[in-house]
Amino acid sequence: MGNLHAGGYSANAALRWQESLPWLVAIAAFFLLPEFLNLGARILIFILFALSLDLIVGYAGIVTLGHAAFFGLGAYTAGILSARAGINDPLIQLVASGVTAGLLGVVTGAIILRTRGLALMMLTLAIGSICLEVANKASSLTGGADGLAGITIAPVLGQFRFDLYGKTSYLYCLAILFVCWWFVRRLVYSPFGASLAGIRENNLRMHAIGAPVYLRMLAVYAISAALAGFAGALLTQTSQFVGLNVVSFELSGEMLVMLILGGVGRIYGAFAGPAVYMIAQDQLAKQFPEYWYLGIGSLLVIVVLFAKGGVLGLVDRMVSRIGKGRRS
Amino acid sequence: MKSIRTLLTLLMAGAIGLFHAQAFAQTIKIGVINTYSGPNASLGDIMDKGMKLYMKQNEKRLPPGVKIELVIRDDGGANPDKAKQLAQELIVRDKVQILTGLIWTPNAAAIAPLATEAKLPVVIMNAGTSSITTMSPYFARVSFTLWQSSFPTGTWAAKKYKRAYIAVSDFGPGIDAENAFEKAFRDGGGEIVGKVRIPLANPDFVPFIQRAKDAKPEVLFAFIPAGPQATQIMKAYNDLGLAKSGVKFIGPGDLTPDDELPNMGDAPLGVYTVHHYSAASTRPANKSFIAAWKKEYGEKSTPSFMSVGAWDGMDAIYQLIIDQKGKIDGDQSMISLRGYKNANSPRGPISIDPLTRDIVQNEYLREVRKVGGKLANVEIETVATAIKDPWKEINKK
Amino acid sequence: MDDFLVSLVSIAFHGAAYGMVLYVISVGLSVTMGLMGFANLAHGVFAMAGGYVMISAMSSLGLPYPVALLVAFIAIAVVSLVLEMLLYSRLYGAGELDQVLFTIGLIFISVALARLAYGTLQQPVMLPDYLRGQFSMLGRDFPAFRVFLIAVSAVIVAGLWFGVERTSWGAMLRAAVDNRGMAQSVGINTRRLFMVTFAAGSGLAGLGGALGAEIIAIQPIYPFANLAYFLIVVSVGGMGTLRGPFVAALLIGITDTACKYWLPEFGAFLIYATTVGILLWRPAGLFGRTN
Numbered sequence A: 001m002g003n004l005h006a007g008g009y010s011a012n013a014a015l016r017w018q019e020s021l022p023w024l025v026a027i028a029a030f031f032l033l034p035e036f037l038n039l040g041a042r043i044l045i046f047i048l049f050a051l052s053l054d055l056i057v058g059y060a061g062i063v064t065l066g067h068a069a070f071f072g073l074g075a076y077t078a079g080i081l082s083a084r085a086g087i088n089d090p091l092i093q094l095v096a097s098g099v100t101a102g103l104l105g106v107v108t109g110a111i112i113l114r115t116r117g118l119a120l121m122m123l124t125l126a127i128g129s130i131c132l133e134v135a136n137k138a139s140s141l142t143g144g145a146d147g148l149a150g151i152t153i154a155p156v157l158g159q160f161r162f163d164l165y166g167k168t169s170y171l172y173c174l175a176i177l178f179v180c181w182w183f184v185r186r187l188v189y190s191p192f193g194a195s196l197a198g199i200r201e202n203n204l205r206m207h208a209i210g211a212p213v214y215l216r217m218l219a220v221y222a223i224s225a226a227l228a229g230f231a232g233a234l235l236t237q238t239s240q241f242v243g244l245n246v247v248s249f250e251l252s253g254e255m256l257v258m259l260i261l262g263g264v265g266r267i268y269g270a271f272a273g274p275a276v277y278m279i280a281q282d283q284l285a286k287q288f289p290e291y292w293y294l295g296i297g298s299l300l301v302i303v304v305l306f307a308k309g310g311v312l313g314l315v316d317r318m319v320s321r322i323g324k325g326r327r328s
Numbered sequence B: 001m002k003s004i005r006t007l008l009t010l011l012m013a014g015a016i017g018l019f020h021a022q023a024f025a026q027t028i029k030i031g032v033i034n035t036y037s038g039p040n041a042s043l044g045d046i047m048d049k050g051m052k053l054y055m056k057q058n059e060k061r062l063p064p065g066v067k068i069e070l071v072i073r074d075d076g077g078a079n080p081d082k083a084k085q086l087a088q089e090l091i092v093r094d095k096v097q098i099l100t101g102l103i104w105t106p107n108a109a110a111i112a113p114l115a116t117e118a119k120l121p122v123v124i125m126n127a128g129t130s131s132i133t134t135m136s137p138y139f140a141r142v143s144f145t146l147w148q149s150s151f152p153t154g155t156w157a158a159k160k161y162k163r164a165y166i167a168v169s170d171f172g173p174g175i176d177a178e179n180a181f182e183k184a185f186r187d188g189g190g191e192i193v194g195k196v197r198i199p200l201a202n203p204d205f206v207p208f209i210q211r212a213k214d215a216k217p218e219v220l221f222a223f224i225p226a227g228p229q230a231t232q233i234m235k236a237y238n239d240l241g242l243a244k245s246g247v248k249f250i251g252p253g254d255l256t257p258d259d260e261l262p263n264m265g266d267a268p269l270g271v272y273t274v275h276h277y278s279a280a281s282t283r284p285a286n287k288s289f290i291a292a293w294k295k296e297y298g299e300k301s302t303p304s305f306m307s308v309g310a311w312d313g314m315d316a317i318y319q320l321i322i323d324q325k326g327k328i329d330g331d332q333s334m335i336s337l338r339g340y341k342n343a344n345s346p347r348g349p350i351s352i353d354p355l356t357r358d359i360v361q362n363e364y365l366r367e368v369r370k371v372g373g374k375l376a377n378v379e380i381e382t383v384a385t386a387i388k389d390p391w392k393e394i395n396k397k
Numbered sequence C: 001m002d003d004f005l006v007s008l009v010s011i012a013f014h015g016a017a018y019g020m021v022l023y024v025i026s027v028g029l030s031v032t033m034g035l036m037g038f039a040n041l042a043h044g045v046f047a048m049a050g051g052y053v054m055i056s057a058m059s060s061l062g063l064p065y066p067v068a069l070l071v072a073f074i075a076i077a078v079v080s081l082v083l084e085m086l087l088y089s090r091l092y093g094a095g096e097l098d099q100v101l102f103t104i105g106l107i108f109i110s111v112a113l114a115r116l117a118y119g120t121l122q123q124p125v126m127l128p129d130y131l132r133g134q135f136s137m138l139g140r141d142f143p144a145f146r147v148f149l150i151a152v153s154a155v156i157v158a159g160l161w162f163g164v165e166r167t168s169w170g171a172m173l174r175a176a177v178d179n180r181g182m183a184q185s186v187g188i189n190t191r192r193l194f195m196v197t198f199a200a201g202s203g204l205a206g207l208g209g210a211l212g213a214e215i216i217a218i219q220p221i222y223p224f225a226n227l228a229y230f231l232i233v234v235s236v237g238g239m240g241t242l243r244g245p246f247v248a249a250l251l252i253g254i255t256d257t258a259c260k261y262w263l264p265e266f267g268a269f270l271i272y273a274t275t276v277g278i279l280l281w282r283p284a285g286l287f288g289r290t291n
Helices: A017-032 A034-059 A068-085 A090-112 A117-137 A167-188 A191-201 A203-208 A213-239 A249-262 A269-285 A289-306 A310-327 B002-020 B041-057 B080-092 B105-118 B130-134 B146-160 B172-187 B206-214 B228-239 B284-297 B305-323 B330-338 B390-396 C002-036 C043-059 C065-086 C096-118 C144-166 C168-178 C180-185 C190-214 C227-237 C243-262 C269-281
Strands: B026-034 B066-074 B098-101 B122-124 B139-141 B163-169 B191-198 B219-223 B248-252 B272-275 B341-345 B348-352 B359-371 B374-387 C134-137 C140-143
Touching: A017 A034, A017 A167, A034 A167, A034 A191, A034 A213, A034 A249, A034 A269, A034 B080, A068 A090, A068 A117, A068 A213, A068 A249, A090 A117, A090 A213, A090 C269, A117 A249, A117 C096, A117 C227, A117 C269, A167 A191, A167 A213, A191 A203, A191 A213, A203 A213, A213 B080, A249 A269, A249 A289, A249 A310, A249 C096, A269 A289, A269 A310, A289 C096, B026 B041, B026 B080, B041 B066, B041 B284, B041 B305, B066 B080, B080 B098, B080 B105, B098 B305, B105 B122, B105 B130, B105 B139, B105 B172, B122 B305, B130 B139, B130 B390, B139 B330, B146 B172, B146 B219, B146 B248, B146 B272, B146 B359, B146 B374, B146 B390, B163 B172, B163 B206, B172 B191, B172 B219, B172 B390, B191 B206, B206 B228, B206 C002, B206 C243, B272 B374, B284 B305, B305 B330, B305 B341, C002 C043, C002 C144, C002 C168, C002 C190, C002 C227, C002 C243, C043 C065, C043 C096, C043 C190, C043 C227, C065 C190, C134 C144, C140 C144, C144 C168, C144 C190, C168 C180, C168 C190, C180 C190, C227 C243, C227 C269, C243 C269
Parallel strands: B026 B066, B026 B098, B098 B122, B122 B139, B163 B191, B163 B219, B219 B248, B248 B272
Antiparallel strands: B272 B359, B341 B348, B348 B359, B359 B374, C134 C140
C-alpha cells in the first residue's frame, strides 16, 4: 500500500477540478433520476460510512471488523430519541448520534488501541458483537429483533418534510456528506494527517521521534466513530426504522469490501466504492442474488491478487498510461 | 432465479391475456414482499405456489379486461430495513397498487408508515404479531395471530396439565405466543414452572430444551417460526428424550408445519398443536384444494398454513378488485377488505373483522399421527369457533 | 442442591460436545495463523464444505456415516491443498488487510456456490440408528450422538498431540513455528511443511464441520455465522499451539452452553466480554508467546 494519497505536508492541499466531479454527478442525479432518489440517499449514507472507515483503515492502518458498532449506535441513538423520548428534530438527533458514537469510539479505542495485529482485529470484532448483543437484548429500548418502529422525523429546519420520493432525504444526506467530506479533507491534509501516515508506514520510527502515537490513533478512531454515527443517524432518519442489521458483522464486512473495491486511503475511494457497489447491486442482485455474491467474491479475490488500489487505482493506471502514450 | 421464472410466467400469462382482452385492457400491479433467499427461502416458495394456484384457478373471476401483474421482491428474511426499502421502490418506481406477502412481523411493521402515507392497501399473508394491524389503517390481515392459536392452547392445556414450561423465539410473535399461553394457562389454574426466550438466530436448541427438561414440567409449550427451526427443535426434543421422561410437547401449529413434517422422522408423533389449518383436514373445500395443489406441484409437495394464507390473501385481493371493477383506490379497497368473507376457505369459514381489519377464523386441536404411512396433523376438535384476535379483545375492555 | 448438580452435569456434557467440535474445526486455523501468519477468515468455508461433502456422500452415494466422515476429511484436505498452491501461497507476505479481503472474497464465493448447489435450506443429517436415542450413564440419559462426538473428538485430539509431539514431522513443525528462518537454514523444507500442514488443518476443519453438523447447522451462511467463534478460539487460545485452542474451545463451549442454560437473556454477551478481557490481559492469547 505504498503509493497512497496520504496527504500531509508534502501533498498539495489545493482543490483539484476532479474533486468537484462527485458533487456534480450527485446534483445531476437529483434532477435526472427522480425515481431513484431513495437509493441515491442510501448510497450517500454509505459513502459517509465508507469515508469514516477510510480514516482508520486507509489513513491510520487499523484493520477493523467491527465498525458497524458506531454506525449502529448512531442509528439507534437517533431512533431511540424519536421513538422513546419524542425528540424528532433531525439535526438534534444527528448531533446526539455523533456524540454517542464518538464517545463509544473514545472508550473502546482507549482500551483496544494499545494492541496491534490479530488481537486488535479480534477486539474490534468482539466489541462489535457485544454491541449487537446489547441491541438485541435491550428490547425495551431498541425493539430487539423486531426492530425499532414508531420513529417520526420532523421536517429539516422546520421546512423540508421527508417525502415518499426521497427528495428531502437525498438533499439532506448530500448536504451532511458535503460538510463531513470537507472536514475529512482538511484533516487529512493537516499535520495531524501527516503524522497518521507516519504511524501507518512506520510505527516504531514515529515512537522513536517522540510522536504521541497512541493519542493520535485514539483521536482518529474517535473522529471516525463519530462520522460513522452521523451516517447511522442518517439511515434512521431516511428509513424511519432501525433493524438489528445496522450493528451486524455482515455490515462491517460489506462496508470494508465496498471501501476496498473503491480504493483505500484516498478519500474518493470511499465515494467510488459504495456508489459502484450499490448501483450494481440494485440492478443485478434482485435478479441474480446467488451470482451477485459469486461475482463480488471473485472481484475481491482478483482485486487483492492483481488490481491493488481498487477502482480508483485502475483509473490512476489508465490515466498514467494514456499520459505516457501522449508523451511518446 | 425462481422469481425471474415466476415473473416471466406471469408476464407471459399477462401477454396472452392482453391478446384476448379488449383494447382498454388494464394491468393491476401487485407488489409481493416475501423471503426467497437465506435460511427461510422455502417459506417464500411455498407461499408463491399458493398465490399462483389461486390465480390459475380463478383467472375468469376478474372483470373483463383486467389483468394482474405480480412484482415479486425478496427480503431475505426478518430484515425490516430491506423490506422498507423494497416497499418504497415498489411504490415509487414500480407504482404497485396493492402490496402483499409479508412473512415477518418486523418487515410488516417497517412498512406501516409507507402504507399510510401512500394510502396503499396491504394484505398481510402471514406475519402474526397481534399489534401489526393497529400500525396502519391500510393493513388488513388474512393469516392469523399468535394469540388466536396460543390462547386456546393454554385454555385446553390447563384442563389436562398443571405444570408448564414455555420456550419461544425472542421476537414479536414469540412474545405474543408466550403471553397468550401464559395468561390462558394461569387463568385455567395452571402453573408456569419456567420460561425461556430463544434468540431468533439460534444454531442449537439443545441447551434450552435441556433446561426445560430439568425443570420437570408436565408439558412444554414452544413457539418457533414455522420452517427449518421447527425441525431443529423437534430434533432436540427427541434427542434429549423428553417424551420418554413424560414431558408432553405442545404449541401453535408453527411447531409442526405440514411441509416440514416429512423432515422430522417419527419425533413429532403424539405432539398436540392448535392451529387454523391442517393439510390433513377432511373439509371438502380443503380436499379439493389439496387435490388441485398436488395436481399442480406433484404428489410430494404439501401445502402449509402459509400456502393457505397466500391462497386466501389472493382471494381477498380478487374480491377488492372485483368490488371496484378494476379501478383501485386505497380507501375503497379497505372498505372492501373490511367486509371480506369466505365461508368456504380450505381452513373453514373465515372473515375479516370490520373493526380491527384482522382475521376471524376457527382454531382446531390437532395431533400428529401416521396417516397412510406419513405424518399428518389430524384435526381432533374445534377448540374455538370464529375467534377474533384475543389480544385485541382483551385490550379493548 | 441436587438440581444444581444435575444442571452442572448437563452443561458440562453439552458444553464439552460443542467445545470439542469447535476445537476440531479451529485447530487448523490456529496452526496456519501461527505458522504462516495468515489471517484466514475463510477457514469456516472448509468446515461447511466438509458438512456438505458428508451429506452428499450419504444421500447420493449411499455411503455409511463413518465412511462419509472420512470422505469429508480427505476431500477437503485435497481441495485446500489445491487452493493453497494456487491462491493462498501468493499472499503469505501480504499485509493483514489484503489477507482479510482475499478471504472475505473466498467466503462470498463459497456462500454463493453452496446456495447454487444445495439451495438455502439447512441440510438434514441422517444419522445411523445406533447414534440416535439416549445413552444411559450414571443414572442419567445423554443423547447418544453427543457421546459419540466427544469420544471421536478425543481420539482426534490424542492423535494430533502424538503427531506433533512425537513424530519427526511434528518436530519440524514446532521448529518452523518457533523460528522459521532457522528451521529453513537447517534444511527443513518449510514450503512443503506449510502445504501439508495447511491441508491437514483444513481437512480437520472439514471433518469437524461434518461431525458437528447436528450442532452447527450446515447452511450457506455458515462461514459468516460462525466466523467469530472460530477466530475467538484461536485468538483467545493463542496461535500456533495445540493446547491453547483446546482450552479456549472448551471454555467457549461450556460458557456458551451455561449462558443458554442459566442466563439466556444475556445471549453470547459473556463470551465476547470474556474474549475482550483475555485479549487485553494477554494480547497473544492464553498460551501464545508474547515477544
